[in-house]
Amino acid sequence: MSRATQGLVRLPAWRARALLAGLLLGFVSLSARALYLQTVNTEFLQEKGDARYSRVLEVPATRGRILDRNGEALAVSTPVKSIWAIPGDVELGRAAKRRLEGLLGMSGAELDRKLADASRDFVYLKRQIAPQTAQAIEDLRLRGIYEQQEFRRYYPAGEVAAHVIGFTGVDDSGQEGVELAYQDLLAGRAGSRRVIKDRLGRVVEDVESIRAAQDGRDLTLSIDSKMQSLAYGALREAVREHHAKAGALVALDVRSGEILALVNVPSFNPNNRARLTGAQLRNRAITDLFEPGSTLKPFTIAAALETGRVTPRTAVVTAPGRMSLARYTIRDVHPAAVLTVAQVLQKSSNVGAAKLALAMPAEVMWDLFRHVGFGTAPELGFPGAAAGRLRNYRHWRPIEQATMAYGHGISLSLVQLARAYTVFARDGELVPLSLVKSGAEASGEKVLSAETAREVRAMLELAVQPGGTGPRARIMGYRVAGKTGTAHKEENGRYAADKYIASFVGLAPASAPRIVVAVMVDEPRADDYYGGSVAAPIFARVAQAILRMLAVPYDAPLEPLDAPHGSDEAGEST
Amino acid sequence: MAKLNLLLLAVIVACALGLVTSQHEARKLFAELEREHARARDLDVEFGRLQLEASTWGLHSRVQKIAVEALGLGSPTPAQTRFVARAHPR
Numbered sequence: 065m066s067r068a069t070q071g072l073v074r075l076p077a078w079r080a081r082a083l084l085a086g087l088l089l090g091f092v093s094l095s096a097r098a099l100y101l102q103t104v105n106t107e108f109l110q111e112k113g114d115a116r117y118s119r120v121l122e123v124p125a126t127r128g129r130i131l132d133r134n135g136e137a138l139a140v141s142t143p144v145k146s147i148w149a150i151p152g153d154v155e156l157g158r159a160a161k162r163r164l165e166g167l168l169g170m171s172g173a174e175l176d177r178k179l180a181d182a183s184r185d186f187v188y189l190k191r192q193i194a195p196q197t198a199q200a201i202e203d204l205r206l207r208g209i210y211e212q213q214e215f216r217r218y219y220p221a222g223e224v225a226a227h228v229i230g231f232t233g234v235d236d237s238g239q240e241g242v243e244l245a246y247q248d249l250l251a252g253r254a255g256s257r258r259v260i261k262d263r264l265g266r267v268v269e270d271v272e273s274i275r276a277a278q279d280g281r282d283l284t285l286s287i288d289s290k291m292q293s294l295a296y297g298a299l300r301e302a303v304r305e306h307h308a309k310a311g312a313l314v315a316l317d318v319r320s321g322e323i324l325a326l327v328n329v330p331s332f333n334p335n336n337r338a339r340l341t342g343a344q345l346r347n348r349a350i351t352d353l354f355e356p357g358s359t360l361k362p363f364t365i366a367a368a369l370e371t372g373r374v375t376p377r378t379a380v381v382t383a384p385g386r387m388s389l390a391r392y393t394i395r396d397v398h399p400a401a402v403l404t405v406a407q408v409l410q411k412s413s414n415v416g417a418a419k420l421a422l423a424m425p426a427e428v429m430w431d432l433f434r435h436v437g438f439g440t441a442p443e444l445g446f447p448g449a450a451a452g453r454l455r456n457y458r459h460w461r462p463i464e465q466a467t468m469a470y471g472h473g474i475s476l477s478l479v480q481l482a483r484a485y486t487v488f489a490r491d492g493e494l495v496p497l498s499l500v501k502s503g504a505e506a507s508g509e510k511v512l513s514a515e516t517a518r519e520v521r522a523m524l525e526l527a528v529q530p531g532g533t534g535p536r537a538r539i540m541g542y543r544v545a546g547k548t549g550t551a552h553k554e555e556n557g558r559y560a561a562d563k564y565i566a567s568f569v570g571l572a573p574a575s576a577p578r579i580v581v582a583v584m585v586d587e588p589r590a591d592d593y594y595g596g597s598v599a600a601p602i603f604a605r606v607a608q609a610i611l612r613m614l615a616v617p618y619d620a621p622l623e624p625l626d627a628p629h630g631s632d633e634a635g636e637s638t
Numbered sequence: 639m640a641k642l643n644l645l646l647l648a649v650i651v652a653c654a655l656g657l658v659t660s661q662h663e664a665r666k667l668f669a670e671l672e673r674e675h676a677r678a679r680d681l682d683v684e685f686g687r688l689q690l691e692a693s694t695w696g697l698h699s700r701v702q703k704i705a706v707e708a709l710g711l712g713s714p715t716p717a718q719t720r721f722v723a724r725a726h727p728r
Contacts, residue, residue: 142686267669609713
């Protein structure tokens with residue numbers, strides 16, 4: 065035994081064992097606890113932990129912009145903030161309250177009233193305020209007052225394009241027009257993500273993306289805002305001048321079928337819709353039906369030509385300018401003894417049109433009307449696009465067939481009428497319309513022979529020459545073809561004696577048509593109510609501007625147009 | 639044996655420090671990313687606002703009014719217009 069161990073007391077062996085056992089026991093209990101926490105209780109603990117630092121954040125998505133064909137903004141969403149409060153939690157010092165009142169722009173009494181009901185959990189203090197103001201309110205760091213991100217939609221073009229574009233509601237979903245029609249495309253989908261925040265509320269780590277936010281897509285319309293604005297100005301002026309109730313205008317690109325301008329008067333300001341009437345909201349060009357009157361005659365004549373029984377030079381006896389059928393009498397404003405088919409259109413003879421209609425089977429007429437799109441809503445994707453009324457030919461009585469020949473007893477929308485005229489502009493092809501920019505040439509559906517279409521086009525050109533019904537539709541430098549219409553308005557199933565719808569549909573340049581413009585003026589109240597004197601001048605003004613903007617070359621000599629006088633201009637009764 | 643243990647200890651300490659720094663770096667970069675995201679959003683909002691402003695200033699009716707009233711301009715009449723052929727047709 066060494067000297068070192070000699071002085072030591074030898075301990076009993078059990079003490080070492082006891083210590084070992086104690087240590088082991090400690091380890092075992094620790095592992096048991098760990099096991100318990102890690103397996104049995106883990107979910108609860110994880111949740112508690114997450115609740116302390118992990119947060120789910122909303123990722124807002126912006127609604128797509130609506131642009132015109134040149135990329136100019138027609139509808140843009142910008143973020144705004146809404147301020148809300150939990151009344152029970154709000155504690156406002158005197159100074160803080162004064163500042164808040166100033167920022168919200170409301171009186172102390174108003175603020176008190178909003179915060180009065182302490183039992184409510186959610187009160188909007190002010191909706192849709194500018195982000196800067198919201199930031200200033202946030203900087204006050206007031207208890208119980210919160211803000212939330214929202215979007216507000218602005219329409220820079222205002223009333224000019226209000227009907228086409230429509231508007232969105234407070235919840236940012238489309239309610240009218242293109243905003244409604246293309247809701248799925250425009251609407252964004254808000255996403256959410258889980259993040260870890262630190263003590264100061266800063267996001268320090270992205271845990272997972274629960275749902276990716278998807279911004280709405282931008283939509284480029286076929287509308288040209290310059291043409292739209294010009295058309296709106298011209299139409300509004302004319303409606304005011306003639307003391308008319310309303311008006312509508314549609315301009316189409318013949319090659320692509322794109323709608324270049326679509327305006328309605330009266331209009332409204334989509335940015336401020338506080339006081340809106342139904343009349344202002346109505347998109348007459350697309351959703352309203354009217355009896356077109358004489359603007360329908362070209363189709364009757366086209367149908368007659370297609371039968372091969374008549375040519376533009378065939379004589380039609382229209383004497384004595386009246387025609388009795390059943391209990392009705394069809395009248396001409398300018399009775400003539402004999403007119404050629406071309407003159408029937410030029411002078412807008414009701415008797416001539418009726419006779420041509422009655423000389424062919426009802427089915428032929430119905431077939432053409434149906435094929436140019438009457439009675440079916442145009443596929444624009446536009447809410448409330450009207451189909452019009454075209455009854456089956458089997459139920460036609462002769463008088464109905466005769467009145468339909470000059471556009472009574474049949475109703476359609478202005479857009480339908482404008483589209484139907486593309487048949488004459490495209491040598492017999494009916495083009496599908498589009499409100500969205502395509503830029504490409506559209507392929508049409510052949511509904512008339514090219515020969516007939518060209519013959520009718522030549523007649524329509526005659527109709528705007530002196531001696532026709534629409535010489536005021538002429539434009540210097542371009543050949544124009546078109547037809548006027550002056551229809552008695554139907555009211556309560558009867559034709560009102562002194563209420564008219566003046567219309568004009570034309571195409572230009574007649575040598576190689578590029579545009580179709582259709583104008584309709586509802587109840588012009590001044591002395592002039594003829595389509596030739598109310599609607600034709602609007603056509604001339606708008607078509608001239610559009611042709612210039614499209615840089616269409618002239619196809620007529622540049623001679624000043626002499627203003628039509630009295631005998632030059634044939635009136636009409638439909 | 640002891641030498642190896644010491645070496646391993648050194649390695650593990652180095653690793654631990656590395657992890658801490660890289661985590662720190664990651665957070666710093668993430669914060670920067672967040673900032674840039676926020677900036678992108680702000681710029682997009684600004685773009686929308688400017689586009690709106692441009693549209694409002696460039697409103698056709700306003701341009702026309704200024705052109706006609708302040709500058710005395712007007713649309714050219716057909717007589718004043720000459721069409722020239724495009725050198726290279728599209």
